[in-house]
Amino acid sequence: MEILTTVLSVSLISGGLALIIVMSEHFLNNYGECRLDINKGEKQLTVNGGSSLLASLSEHKIYLPSACGGKATCGLCKVQVLEGAGPILPTEIPYLSKEEIEQGYRLSCQVKVKTNIALLIPEELFNIRAYQTTVDRIDKLTHDIKGIRLRLPDDEEMSFKAGQYVQLHTKPYGKVKDSVFRAYSIASVPSERKEVELIIRLVPEGICTTYVHEHLSEGDPVMISGPYGDFYLRGNCSELVMIAGGSGLAPIRSIIYDVLEKGLDLKMNFFFGAVTKKDLYYLDEFAGLAARNGNFIFIPALSAPRPEDEWEGETGLITEVVDRFVENADDKEAYLCGSPGMINACLNVLGNKGFDQDKIFYDKF
């Protein structure tokens, strides 16, 4: 009897404590309705407090750039907050310059909406929309890279600049219970407004790339949002030096097709680096473009070709190849997309050739 009483007492106390916790959560974390004042009264949104600013805006179809899905690892979702954001968090500091902090910039994924917030959002971001697309085609480009073609709904089109990116939203799968989104550059030409092509390399254990590589099939619906990004063709020059590695080829491909299609008076040199032949793709496509267009030169290069590759093209690190081919920076712009290591090494080489920083545009992974 004594044991039963003890068990009952402990259960009652535990139940009571649990109830208090639930009630506290309800009252303490209930921020009620909050108002988001965007661009000094131009837009007013009413949201339920408690979510991040990024998510709250997204619910109202205002999509800020983000490559990491709100985990504070990309720093792309920064916005200028005029009031109501609370103190800056340590997770934001690495992504904000001293000037940005002074001007009130914050990572919207880290700002929790607890009260009314006034913020500024650049006008161009209001053009970003979400699209429910259908997977039209999936191509295996290499052992770990897939090309994905997404078809937009019949009554919708996406307008973007060559070089920009979209965010692809996954669905829960396997052990992954939540939807996530990640950024991928558009590989197709802007004139194809009804379709978007992406090039996605499998990241070992990556949540989004595993979804794409192992769970996505032709005919499946996929939500994307975009376009985002300031990596796009400027073209204030007579010659382009373009350098890519791996899936970094995507935005460069879009730029090349855009230039050719518009008949722009630009000479293009495209350096595509890989380790062995199995890492290269679209070789025939670019070789064909080069054969048909006198202003386009395609230079694929392998840094460690294997004997079985029977490679007769350029060899060496892509930086070494660029160093051999690019004589100077005269009237040139450079566009780079690849790993941070590759980009940094290329910046050095191009700097030595005389390229000013404002003539080099890059998209680091």
Add this chain to the structure above:
Amino acid sequence: MKQDPDMVKIQNNMQPGSLSAEGFLGDDDRNLTDIINEDDQIVKRHGSSHQEIASRLREMTGAAAAGLGRPVNFGDDFIVSSEDHRGRIPCPFRDRFYADKRNTIAENRRTGKRLLWTDLNIHMIEVHGFYEGRGSSFRLEPAELVDFLFPESRRF
């Protein structure tokens, strides 16, 4: 050993689908504190430390990264190469560390034995003494790791 609530939260953060598709624990049914403590004992028995291991891994990663994917020699014993992927991954210990998604592969030239690790592995070993759970794709067996990294040493 019973875990404090912080470690329980961290262990939850290591589940599949939270930060990576398969998580950090594999099929290991020990709690996080036990995994760390047992691996710590193994490292000590082999005459090394988490910091020494991490330092060696970082040195090899740095050499590999300079090759931009091309294998390069590291000392007399190793060939190392690295592979970069898009994005960064937060440390599951919630310490605000973000690692580049980079895999480094080292091969012992004499034995042919190969080992792969990530930048996040290095951080988790150095700061948290965590080698991931058994069965995790990126688990580094501490005993095997010490023997691999310091082939000239006899550590018993």
